[in-house]
Amino acid sequence: MNIGFFAALILLTATSYLLGRKKAVRVSAYGRLHSRPNYYGAYVALWCLLPAALVAVLWIALEPWLLTHLIVRELPESYSGLPPDRLGLVLNDIKNLATGAMVSGEPDEALRAAADHYRSLKSLGSAAVAVGCLSLAVAGLAWGVRKVQPTLRARNQVERVVRAILIVSSTLAIFTTVGIVLSVLFEAVRFFRMVPPWEFFFGLKWSPQIAIRADQVGASGAFGMIPVFTGTLLISAIAMGLAVPVGLFSAVYLSEYASRPVRAVVKPLLEILAGVPTVVYGFFAALTVGPTIRQVGERLGLEVASESALAAGLVMGIMIIPFISSLSDDVINAVPQDLRDGSLALGATRAETIRQVVLPAALPGIMGGVLLGVSRAIGETMIVVMAAGLSANLTMNPLQAVTTVTVQIVTLLVGDQEFDSPKTLAAFALGLVLFIVTLCLNVVALVVVRRYREQYE
Amino acid sequence: RDYISIVGSSTVYPFSTVVAEQFGKTTSFKTPKVESTGSGGGLKLFCAGVGVEHPDITNASRAIKKSEIEMCVQNGVKEIVEVKIGYDGIVLANSKQAPAMKLSRRDIFLALAKEVPDPSGAEKTVPNPYKTWKDVNPQLPDVRIEVLGPPPTSGTRDAFLELAMEGGADTFGWIKGLKKKDKNLYKRIAHTIREDGAYIDAGENDNLIVQKLEANPNAVGIFGFSFLDQNTDKIQGAHVDGVEPTFENISSQKYPLSRPLFFYVKKAHVGTIPGIEEYIAEFTSEKAWGPEGYLADKGLIPLPDEERSRMREAARNLETLPVD
Amino acid sequence: MAEDRRLERDGGIAAAVQRTLARRYRAERRFRLFGMIAVAVGLLFLAVLFTAIVSKGYTAFQQTYVLLDVYVDPDVVHVGNLDSADYQGLIKTSLRELFPDVKGRRDKRNLYKLVSSGAGAVLRRMVLEDTSLIGRRLRIWVPADDDVDMVIKGHVDRTLPESQRRLDDQSLAWVEVLERQNRLEKKWNFTFFTAGDSREPELAGIWGATVGSFYTLMITLLLSFPLGAAAAIYLEEFAPRNRWTDVIEVNINNLAAVPSIVFGLLGLAVFLNFFGLPRSSPLVGGLVLTLMTLPTIIIAARAALQSVPPSIRDAALAVGASKMQTVFHHVLPLALPGMLTGTIIGMARALGETAPLLMVGMVAFIVDIPRGLTDAATVLPVQIYLWADSPERAFVEKTSAAIIVLLAFLIVMNAAAVFLRNRYERRW
Amino acid sequence: MTTVGEIHAVNPRMTCRRVNVYYGDKHAIKNVSIDIGRNEVLAMIGPSGCGKSTFLRCLNRMNDTIEGCRVTGTITLDGQDIYDPDLDVVLLRAQVGMVFQKPNPFPKSIYDNIAYGPKIHGLAQTRAELDEIVETSLRKAGLWDEVKDRLDHPGTGLSGGQQQRLCIARAIAVSPEVILMDEPCSALDPIATARIEELIHELREQYTIVIVTHSMQQAARVSQRTAFFHLGDLIEVGPTDRIFTRPRHPLTEDYITGRFG
């Protein structure tokens, strides 16, 4: 399994494409082809590639297991009798020996023999599979070519494969979701066994540190999620309060007012904002924006926490700007010129045209961008970790410090963990609840977007 | 796998990585991979089992707990070598623009505990009433208490609670008495940090705290000694119980807030993963962890000479922790 | 008719419009102004970020070097031990020669600390390349220690009292002597761009992380763009509209809101624990980031597909194009700009992401440059995260410099996509 | 409502029986049955909004693309039910071409607009053949002289009438066997109209054509049979000359004499 093999496979696939095409052209003399010759080419290529690739992938997945199995059988009793984890270490030694990497100590004869065995098995297996795959590819090629007849519905066949690929791709999201739910569910359930759900859902106090000791499990009020979710809400709201107007107006300006060169330059520039590492935003919020807000606030005689929600929210808003501006700009740009003309010809100003005709027509796309921005705000971690702090105040005052769900998840997970204490498990419960909350938000959003959708043409 | 895999404490990480780098440079072994996962996370990975997919070494800024040893044993990690590598001073520091602080552990406790002994002298606690340092101790400046410190999930915080807060609490006789009578109550008093904004959880990034101190001369930060060492032009360490946090004072154990640092080795991997013994040898060599060694340069406070040589012997002989 | 009468009374449409015109133009100007302000605000933030980062980081592109006269002593280096000779010792000897009156262990130790511990490696490389250097006296530039570097660059004030600097008075005096002899010079810091990580700031480089980022993002791009586009195409163009597709749609939107660290958890559970893929590898990092990026790309791509007018589809279908051909020949090219936007933004996010990688072991100290998808590696944002948390003062500028490199990476990465996007963009 | 006149054709190419079309709740075509004969031009007339375009779109299943549109009844092409799930709609649409009421050129060059169909159907082996198809199609649609110098300009930059002819050229470039034309001359001047009508004459020799038109004169000129729709009903159908001279249904009569509404 090396570059050479894959090159050969690709070469074969290319050849089969050409052969299929050629045969199609040839047989077209005996009857009108159902599809374009390219499709016959693609058809044969698929026959050539898919089975061979499948086998190759299977081999790559199974090879380690198979080789291990074979090696272990050959090992003397003193090794093969070891418990599996020890055996793993021995095998690691053998592999290190075989690949000529550094090994520890002086390997004994048995290991050396095993290493040689391993090496030969590995090269043999690879060679065998390579040969097998390539023969399979050739067979597939032959089979495909044989099947090329004018009546073969090659296009439909190829399209069926493409369609299958499309379907598989779109179900990936489902698998991801299942994976996420599964990977947080069990721990969350364990958490709820230790902390009663009502306390978690309705508690007004969040203070995981109290319960760090086993003897204080479930100490009253320690695991109330309300302040944490309020914090997320507050910071997201501040972020969107900045990002939505700035993003939307930027999009409108860029797509409707700005000249082409300006747009071509400014849009990618704004997109850079999305790629600045969140750590950098975190520093920016914690060291520049936070203190500035505090100073200004104190000059105005306001009580401002040094890690105010405002600072984190604003900086997060900056990061989200391109999510809204770029996506909206694209959909606004896609609104047909006809519609603008129709409005302008009635004597509408540009602003009126944009507000009342273009934006409604682009609404579904814009909502998509805004939702993406909201999602990002809710799910963002690093900025809030660095700038929003950990104190779980139940407040809607943007000048106070709040904490967010993501901050809590991260600190609970990357800090000192104890997987038998609700302190760490709380992270999973928070994750699960966040998932459910955003799910509800999205359902609402879907319904709203459906209702206001304006389809042009 | 032909390289050593190390996980664990973010506090030990800077030292561990220097050794790893030196080790990689001066031997023919590959440079070990060092991950910073926190002490608890590291021990969890470490104790997950024996085998190539599990780390060989974990760093910790505290000693391994009994429950963790049990978990290790359960997963087949029966032989664990403990290596104590030195000390880390926990310092309280503020900006150079403000006058230096001279604190006692009692001041620290009174300033940061959620519940403090009733100022009137009764043997009960009241919610912390102190707003300024001056309220705590008339000799301290009249500025608002504002302390940036590690979050509850960090090992540094645990150490701080044990060393500073307990130390402060113990200066009240009746609280000290509780230790025996009602351990829970004692811990609740000594280990609960106030949550009214005077203490700010500042996350795991100590540089961030240093920079915040620079911006805010009234604030006091809590972090490891190496960060003070590197930023002596900007910040100053507070005297604790009259002792300045300096290299010498910490290594001579005069400074009260210092904690030992460790790493743990999975003995089962020695001899199969190449280089583990050599890595231990490098770490415990005088040019690394000695008073003149390169780790001291990075801010590690070395063990006293005698303990160091004892430790070296134990480590090189791979003496394992007792398990029961 | 009533309305005509009203207009007549009011003096016709012109007059009617005229009355409202001032207000409407104000609204128009306001609207436009808001647009400009919004763009300006966005650009301003960008400029502020950039200047902050660049002004802090550009100094890291230079490094202080010391000129030493090194005698490559044949007693120390000979053909037998070329690899493992004590080159650092030779460097030390030459330092002693420069300052012959330095006596005492402590002082000597301080003196040696003027040059980097990597200086020996520089010499070693030279000798390995050309063994004829053995026995000769060389004048070579070796990197200075980071503390010296900080002083030379002015990041540490020389006038502070001794107790407040890392470099004591004596060392400072030596530095000044070296300066007077023109033996200290700031040069272009090649190491920074070619080396892997190191705990010595003067030896630390960004190349390892850059390569790691490159591999990781290559995986992410190669998987997430085709998968995202395919999913969007299926959902928007082929899937029947029913409950099930609604579920998928809500689901995808919801995935966008999942905190990135949770994707890390997923990666930990699935890719590391279940599939047993190697920890800390770009492969796993890329897979995790793919899962994280997919929703962004799918959402953007769907919005783009939706905005293609149906008449185009009709036109293609009516000449006998299959649904597939219609989509791939006509709809996709028109939707491509929007899809690319989603990709740009999604990839940008993936490039700057740290949190999920914490979970799959990419937050690691890795010196060697990764050579493949399964080697242990780290990525640029993680490198930034790690350096930002390092005590050494010299890592402050390195951190900013790494951010500059990351932004440059981002710009390069986006440029191609932006170019494509501009090519395909049209208004109909 | 039962249709007046002879819905059967002598040599039917397509047959429609009890076709109903709904847009959501709206019942746009009501129980229409009609044959379309081989080598015949069928004209469909009727007031605006009566369902002509809707019916036309049924004939090559372009209605499939409209969300909420539902078709019942049977329509066959050469005896084959075109709503049969097994039927290949691509093949159907290649056989039954369509010119839409609103010109909808691709946002591509004029050349590519025409060449697209032949390309996907593989009607040209070489570039030269393709060039020839493009040229003849454009010539037939009477557009060649106007655009021959700018084949690489975008099709969307043409005038309304030019776009319409471009769409006609695009449809005939794939040589469909049945051509559905929805008001193909609405934006055309008399000369261009004459050219298209001539084209229809030519095409009829081999193909079957259904044309929607608002011009009685045009219907009279080009078609052999005429169908009159009204509010979704097929009111009357019959030989064109008979319909225009002796309409049987009062509505038909009112409509063609302009005494309507």
Next chain:
Amino acid sequence: MTTVGEIHAVNPRMTCRRVNVYYGDKHAIKNVSIDIGRNEVLAMIGPSGCGKSTFLRCLNRMNDTIEGCRVTGTITLDGQDIYDPDLDVVLLRAQVGMVFQKPNPFPKSIYDNIAYGPKIHGLAQTRAELDEIVETSLRKAGLWDEVKDRLDHPGTGLSGGQQQRLCIARAIAVSPEVILMDEPCSALDPIATARIEELIHELREQYTIVIVTHSMQQAARVSQRTAFFHLGDLIEVGPTDRIFTRPRHPLTEDYITGRFG
């Protein structure tokens, strides 16, 4: 080329002098001068692609929205140069309404399509007034009966001819003083066409109308003056009856007699 006939109107509302229009390199309108009289209907005829729509779009500066389109010469409305940079295009377009060749309803409800113009210009104080404007406009365009039950349905779901009338209704809902109509009846049946022609007659009492049409009959029926364009040139202009009975320019004669091309 100099124009044959009388380009001057007795009581000009708009005057165009030496107007040239370019699309990039393409010279689409060549040095055209013509007056448009008050209360007159001017018909523009000419083969497809000759520049009628282009010229029409010049008259209310809708050309501004086409990238690469350049206009030279002077066009005035009531003596005011409409290409004067100081001129208010919003006011201009409110005064000079337009119906496009391709119907382009907004993706809004039928009601909102019509109400949009009056709303932005503040022509209705109350909802009732707005309702009235919507109803009268739709009635005038002959669409009311067909859509009165579904005013809240999207305008894009209408048939081709209905959309066209919707656009006419939308244009007249703001009562512009000059109305430019680009083939307003192209998708309409004779009855609907008659309704629109009637509307034009009504409107002429007060307003000025320019209509592009391909139907000589229609031009003859509705217009007082007719202008004949050919390949961007204004060939001949004059009173409609004279043009159709005694064309002076051979090209005109060829065109109206259908001996063209």
